[in-house]
Amino acid sequence: MEDQALIGPAGGALLPVLARRAEPVVIPLLALLVGFAAFSLFLLTQGKSPVQFFQLVWTGGFGSAFSWQNTLSRAAPLLFAALCVALPARLGLVVIGGEGAIVLGGVAAGALGVALIGAPAVVALPVMATGAMLVGAVWIGLAGGLRHYRGVNETISSLLLAYIAIALMNHLVEGPLRDPTSLNKPSTATLPPELRVGTIPGFEVHWGLAVGVVCCVLAWVLIDRTTWGFAARIAGGNVRAAQVQGLPVGRLILGFCALAGAFAGLAGMFEVTAVLGSANGSLVAGYGYTGILIAFLARHNPLVIIPVAILLAGFQASSGLIQRRMDLPDATVLVLQGFVFIAILMSEALYGRLKPFVPEKWSR
């Protein structure tokens, strides 16, 4: 790039500002369309109609009040799972083991709930939530600590920690925490109705969705509107520069990882109190891994996570209808997600290269 281009034309004009603002919106949308187009070709090779496919995605995921309820109830845990990836990502860390924090958060909530049977819900539910968040924070914080103090790659360690978490959960719900009456599906004792989180009035979607949206907004404020978030973004851009500036990189890593884990733990708490009614193997549902996809699609922007999580939840909500009406295997939606993911990753290379979005290049 030439020096002159770096300085650029007068910054106040409206059109260049709009062009710059449009870039991060238009490029992912284009990538989404490219992904859909590639997937449509794939469907054609299978002798299936892409038109019918996308109509069914609409019907199953977004076309009616029932579809929206279906989509939104699936979106709730995905919001938290995506935050668990997005927060460390702003520091340049790729944490992919959110699943472990979700599972252990759920176990903590389930165990605390059983211990607190009889206590009023206004006391018990916050304690369960706090416990789940603490356990999640410790779990992902471990990956952050290993990274900072021992130089262990956080991607690998968080993934391995997720396997340990699942094994630990199995041990606990099949051993010390098992309800003896849960015969063929080992679980902790079933929570009484007053410790179950209900649905948002007027919707058939549990409170986890609302809390998830609030958490996304809070995370956005933290990253975009506080000095902590600013420091984290500096460290994510260039660790050396951040250290030279005297930023507490170690504390940032631990803090952001712990917060990320706390959000994932909260997802586990809502799974147990709103959906499952007890902690058991159903906590291992793969939300942590879908969260990775969502965070990358949202380019680790917590506000963008909300619509992306709803979009992916809508895909999953329509998956059943697609199986039933088009006689396609359940993996079809995963294939679609794969196409979209690859298109979005490839689109990363386009930033700053498409002339309409780079006012500096307009004159040439």
Place this chain on the structure above:
Amino acid sequence: MLPTSPILNRRRLLTGTAALGAAATLGLPRMARAQGGLTVGFIYVGPRDDFGYNQAHAEGAAAVKAMAGVTVVEEENVAETVDVVQSMESMINLDGATLLFPTSFGYFNPHVLELAPKYPDVRFQHAAGLWTEGMPTNIGSYFGYIGMGQYLNGIVAGHMSQTKKIGFVAAKPIPQVLLNINSFLLGARAVDPSITCQVIFTGEWSLAVKEAEATNALADAGCDVITCHVDGPKVVMETAAGRGAFICGYHADQTSLAPDKYLTGAEWNWAGVYTGMVQTVLDGGTIGNFVRGGLADGFIKMSPLGSAVSDAARAQFEATKAEIMAGGFAALKGPLATNTGTPILGAGEALVETDIALESMDYLVEGVIGSTS
């Protein structure tokens, strides 16, 4: 084995393009579902071609599909989470299903139990659950005494084992699985009381790598007849046969995986059960809320005996099968103790196949090498 994955092929591309064109001109393709007839939904926790638990149910669904006036909708790989709740509601709301078969145990509590009151006109037929008085009456739970099938597996295994050691790859130490392990050993001990059965738990219902490791470990330990209770027995069957051991099947017929080594197998017979239940609904009748059945009721069946099975094994197999068909058969007969020495049954006592106490079994009987925890 190479997957027969369809690649780009001109005919497929053409049919796809034609379908696209048709859909585009006709607009939204209205699916004429549930027009007057009965729509039945089947939900599986794993793939419906798993050579095991889910395939057995899918074969039942295929039989229902062939009935007149019935539309079948199916979903596979549905997790025991909000997923199954949404799948059931989607089948009810978008397909008009009024009879549902959620076929995994973990769907029952809380998902089926909490959804049933919301849709009182829909019948929820749940496999393996324990319906009890006070639960919603539009729920039915059904299952089969497949432990008897494992007992018959054990009889053939007892005859065919040279090392007097047989092996069992198990998912989790829960009552259904423990009953199968105990029945397999007791069947073999009905042939030769010196036989032992080594069990290895993998901890998960579907975990191919551990299933293969467990099977190899059993073969290394000298087990020469191996069976299993995991969702998809394919890996265990192929690994065991590859190691030269005989195999006894489970859930579905696995003969085709290793015809020379396959002795027999304990299979579900959901085709008969499901067509019967659907016919009852079509005729306006009611299905019982708690239904159990065994070999005589057509809930389970045995795979055809393999070519390797000896005449002596065949004779005792047929004789015992006839006894079971007559009803009141007990695999667990006193005196009997657990493998940790705790007495279960005194002399003259027995637990017949229909005894509800068997559905809360938490022990391995003497002769089984392994531990429930």
